[in-house]
Ligand SMILES: Nc1ncnc2c1ncn2[C@@H]1O[C@H](COP(=O)(O)OP(=O)(O)OC[C@H]2O[C@@H]([n+]3cccc(C(=O)O)c3)[C@H](O)[C@@H]2O)[C@@H](O)[C@H]1O
Ligand SMILES: Nc1ncnc2c1ncn2[C@@H]1O[C@H](COP(=O)(O)OP(=O)(O)OP(=O)(O)O)[C@@H](O)[C@H]1O
């Protein structure tokens with residue numbers, strides 16, 4: 001595979017670059033701070049660390065938003081992050097709202113994807129309820145790897161005001177997290193969207209983040225063809241084609257919804 005990790009001096013540059021970005025976004029919007037969902041996963045944890053450095057802990061409101069399928073371990077990790085960073089935080093249950101949705105539309109009951117995405121969208125509603133009321137921005141936690149293959153819920157965890165770590169591949173998220181002092185057990189955790197019980201990102205995507213990152217950097221964001229990427233990385237061409245297909249199929253998640261052009 002290829003090594004996408006930053007050199008030591010680049011790490012510090014990226015840290016400052018993202019901290020400046022968060023501060024600039026909040027200043028430019030003229031708001032009083034930020035809100036973000038804390039899942040106990042590495043993406044939201046790193047974002048919380050950098051946002052705290054940018055804005056001060058009192059200006060970062062953490063929301064821990066458990067659903068029925070959330071593991072206690074992850075929710076207590078989320079609270080640990082808020083406590084370690086001394087963030088004001090709240091715990092709001094997502095499931096009563098999801099249950100209301102399903103009692104209105106029971107046809108979706110048992111549909112993992114529809115119900116899981118509804119959980120992510122209910123979280124977005126909570127984020128914006130707080131952001132509106134407290135005059136804050138909603139910080140996204142998505143990284144470059146997820147964005148490229150559309151591995152997020154449209155208008156769920158994708159419904160945010162900016163993407164502080166949106167240009168980092170997953171391997172770089174882990175490395176920067178370690179650099180800024182995120183505890184090792186959180187850095188090393190298996191990534192999970194936790195939209196349904198037992199879900200893991202790598203199992204659903206059908207490949208590891210290391211392979212995904214390498215294919216993105218070499219082919220989707222880089223200059224090599226599918227065949228050359230497969231040769232260079234020693235992976236099957238089908239794997240590269242799979243990533244390419246996900247990238248193309250999810251273009252709609254990375255752009256504004258279209259409308260018919262005006263009639264002349
Ligand atoms: N070509 C197109 N042009 C415009 N819109 C298009 C479209 N194709 C689908 N759509 C719309 O998009 C919808 C499908 O998108 P969406 O609702 O997002 O649903 P979908 O992409 O099917 O599911 C979300 C995926 O992201 C994963 N996820 C979600 C949340 C968090 C994380 C995580 O890592 O934590 C991962 C989740 O496990 C699942 O694999 C369709 O129902 C349709 O409304
Ligand atoms: N239970 C939850 N409470 C609050 N926010 C959540 C919860 N689950 C998901 N989120 C939000 O949705 C985002 C997307 O989830 P995702 O799994 O991609 O990131 P992560 O959990 O931070 O890291 P990882 O991908 O390594 O699990 C989270 O970063 C977080 O902001």
Ligand SMILES: [Mg+2]
Nearest residue numbers: 039041192193
């Ligand atoms: Mg997660």
